[in-house]
Amino acid sequence: MDFELKALTLADAVAQKCDALVALVTDAFGGGADPVSRLVQDARKSGDFDTKPGKLLQAWRPAGVSATRLVLAGAGDGSGKRIHAAVQAAVSALRTKGVKRLVVCLPTDAPEGAVRAAVAAAAEASYVFVATKSKPEARELQRVTIAVPGPAADHKAAFEAARGAANGIEFARELGNLPPNLATPTRLGEEAKKLAKAHGFQCEVMGPKEVARLGMGALLGVARGSEEPLRFIVLKYQGAAASEPPVVLVGKGITFDSGGISIKPAPEMDEMKFDMGGAASVLGTFRALGDIRPALNVVGLIPSCENLPDGRALKPGDVLTSLSGQTIEVLNTDAEGRLILCDALTYAERFKPRAVIDIATLTGACVIALGAVRSGLFASDDELARALHEAGEAACDPCWRMPLDEEYGEGLKTNFADMANVAGRPAGAVTAAKFLQRFTARYPWAHLDIAGTAWKGGAAKGSTGRPVGLLVQYLLGQQSSAGAKAGSGTRRRKAAA
Known part of the structure; x- marks a missing residue:
């Protein structure tokens, strides 16, 4: 979809020829x-319209307005979150109305x-x-004009970044929604190569032989139950000097x-095609980087395979040797995501990163804890943690910090290896993170569990593209401090607030 930015007041916007005009109305209008x-004034006075986010009032060919349709959309206090809700409601209401050209008029008191x-x-x-x-x-919607009351130049950088992020989110949604017979590990590798060619990234896609030579025993163990060959994808974006340490996304x-x-229960197992949401978000973020070109270095690592139960498949009780040399007793083969991630987290050390962030649809326990919000x-x-949280709030793609107290790792003890891959049902999202943490001692690390946010079920079933918006916003915020570590080691602590 094509976006454009124009300097238009509401008085100017009424003369714009388009299929629909959306006027965002705040409490302070x-x-x-x-x-x-x-x-707006008459409708508010009569009680037919209020400014609560998501509230709409529609008119067809209103007097004095060039647009065929007019939508008044409540935007509450005018914050970014409320504007997001207002525009989403308005565009959703217009989806089946044949609207191809849309103008969205931002309020005069709109924030940054x-x-x-x-x-x-x-x-x-x-x-x-x-x-x-x-x-x-x-x-149907082909062109959206974002109308700002002040000089368009004042909003150009934010607009370009938003357009790039939107392209990245859509790229991730497209990959996530593909069926698993099409979105194979091989396909992910091909998509990475296409991105690299189109945007000037470096890309390496490794197969089973290369991964075996590296010693990634945990990734190999998960992949051996499938006829589809695994892929380990390495993408590199260089927007700063080669000497600057990168942010690594896994x-x-x-x-x-x-x-x-x-094996999982049969109902809703089809939704397990979305279990590559973390990989899709990394590829989507790189798609956005190709448009925005921020001044920092970023590496993307994607371990990819299927988890299937054939005669060669991983068994409960098997012991794997990871790339780090640490051994893992597999008590539950459905806790496979952490196994492929741990080898990638160890591989990340070679880049001497300023920070490493892994993104994974990791645990149902996180869905129970935080839902889909x-x-x-x-x-x-x-x-x-602070930078990621603030980026999520700014991008309307929020996250919430969870604890990492040492006591949560006690359940990973086993008599037969350095650790087990599960620690029982209590605090399952936390113990999964504690497992990953054992492979991250050499750099600042964060883990985003997106099991509740990467896709929707029911009538709205489909990939959301999250957390591409959060990741892009975080990376943009790191440009000014390129070359500095994402956090001071003296401030590091193992138990989150």
């Missing part, structure tokens, strides 16, 4: 003498993040997946998860 302002929120919401609400349909419906790429020998955030470094 003062209005003017233009037709839309008068309509308003442009970002409006672009993200319009892209999200208008998205349609058609890749596997025999008679695909085209996305994405879980289980393209289908049956649970292996510890916030991703779970675990971190060994306070400054890194």
Whole structure:
């Protein structure tokens, strides 16, 4: 979809020829003498419209307005979160109305993040997946103009970043929504190569032989139950001097998860195609980096395979030797994501990173704890945790910090290896993070558990593209401190607040 930025007041916007005009109305809306302002004032006075986020009032061919349709959208206090909700509601309401050209008029008191929120919401609400349909419906909305009351130049940087992030989110959603017979590990490797060629990244895609030579016994163990060959993908974006340490993003790429020998229940198992949401988010973030070109270095690592129960599959009781040399007793083969991630986290050491962030649809326990609103955030470094949390709030892609007290790791003890891969049901999201933490001692590390946020079920079933928005916002915030560590080691602590 095509976005553009224009300097337009509400009085100017009424003369714009388009299929629909969306006017965002905040609690503090003062209005003017233009037709839309008068309509807002009259509708509020009569009680037919209020500014609660998501509340809409629609009109067809209103007097004095060039647009065919006018939508008044409540935006509450005018914060980025409320603007996101308002634009999402308005665009959703217009999806089946044949609207191809849309103008979104931001309020005069809109905050700094308003442009970002409006672009993200319009892209999200208008998205349609058609890749596997025999008679695909085209996305009706083709062009969105974001109208700002002040000089457009003041918002240009935010607009370009928002447009790049929206492209990255959509890229991740497309990959996540593909069926598992198409979105194989091989396909992920091919998509990475295409991104690299299109945007000038470096890319290496390794197969089983290369991974075996490296000594990634945990990744190999998970992959051996599938006929689809594993892939280990390395992407590199260089936006700063080669001497500057990179941020490393590690994405879980289980393209289908049956649970292996510890097989999952049949209902809703089809949704396990979304278990590569972490990998999709890393690729989506690189898609955004290709557009935005921030001044820092980023490495993407994606361990990818299927988890299936054939005669060679990993068994409960097997012991694996990871790339780090640490041994792991596999008590549950459905706790496979942490096994492929641990080898990638060890591999990340070679880049001498300023920070490492892994992203994974890791635990159902995180869904129980946080639902579908916030991703779970675990971190060994306070400054890194703060930066990720603030980025999530700014991008309307929120996360919540969870604890990492040492006591949570006690359940990983076993008589037969250095650690077990599970520690029982209590605090399952935390003990999974404690497992990963054992492979991250040499750098500031954070883990995002996106099991509740990477996709939606039910009638709205599909990938969300999260947390691409959070990751892009975090990386943009790191540009000014490129070359410095993401957090001070003296501030690091093992138990989160």
